Amino acid sequence: MATIHLTLAPLFLLLAAIFLSTVVTAQPAAPAPGPAGPVNITAVLEKGGQFVTFIRLLNTTQIGNQINIQVNSSTEGMTVFAPTDNAFQNLKPGTLNKLSPDDQVKLILYHVSPKFYTLDDLLSVSNPVGTQATGRDGGAVYGLNFTGQGNQVNVSTGVIETRVSNALRDERPLAVYVVDMVLLPEEMFGKHKISLVAPAPKSKSPAVSDDSSEDSSKKAGVPSEKSGSGEMKAGFGFGLGLVLLCLKFIV
Structure with missing residues (x-):
């Protein structure tokens, strides 16, 4: 009996190995990672x-959709500088509401560069860096200037x-960087900006004094009302005196 058990042991081990290999190979393989979806x-x-x-603002101006389309089809990529909610709250009250729809579009486009930049790229880039707003306003620059050193990068708009x-x-x-202030372009908010709409002149009716009208009448050679009334009184007195003189002779 001991001999039979010894001869069956290798057989059991072989069957166990075959069973385990079958179970392992029967498990489904993990799916391969699919392609990454479009950037949003x-x-x-x-x-x-x-x-x-x-x-x-990206939604109301439709710029968000434009970024998604361009960034997923362009080989240059894009860079977005995203102001925080606190950055917008720190603007002067009414700043956005005073902008026309076209100016709002240009303001948001000013925060988007049509090229992918790392932080190291921004430290060595040639200033000014063009934005999506560049050239929309009669060829205006609408550029950003970058300075800094080490890990710190500063952006200036003028x-x-x-x-x-x-x-x-x-x-x-796509690169998206946080900025703590809204990037206000000099072309829109600079001190040199002049409004194209001139204020309407205020109509004033200057009061004309009697003296001024009398002086103007004298200069024009027209007798004034005062001088005319004086002459009438003098003529009336002369006529009355002449009548009284005649009555004396008649009496």
């Missing part, structure tokens, strides 16, 4: 959690200067 600027900003106003903070996304084809 709104989804990136919503994940950040502090860009409600910027998202609303009106304001602020720091380019952490990146919400920095992978091609």
Whole structure:
């Protein structure tokens, strides 16, 4: 009996190995990761959690859709500088409401560059950097200027200067950086900007004094009302005196 058990042991081991290999190979393989979906600027900003106003402006101006289309079809990529909700709250009251719809579009386009930039790229880029607003206003520059060193990058518009903070996304084809101030272009908010609409002149009716009218009448050679009445009185007195003189002779 011991001999039979010893000869069956290798057989049991062989059958166990075959069974285990069958179970392992029968398990379904893990699916391979599919291709990444299209980049969506709104989804990136919503994940950040502090860009409600910027998202609303991207939607109302339709620039958000333009970014999604261009960034997923362009080889250059894009870079977006996203102002926080606090940045918009720090604007002077009524700043956005005073802008025309076209100026609102240009303001949002000013926060988008038609090229992908890393933070290191921004430190070495040639200023000014063009934006999506460049050339829309009669060929105006609408550019951004970048300075800094190390890990700190500053952006200047000619009106304001602020720091380019952490990146919400920095992978091609889209880079999204946080800015703590709304980027106000000098072409729209600079001191040299002159309104094309001149204020309507205020109509005033200057009061004309009697003295001025009398002086003007004298200058024009027209007898004034006062001088005319005086002459009438003098003539009436002369005639009355002549009548009285005749009555004396008759009596």
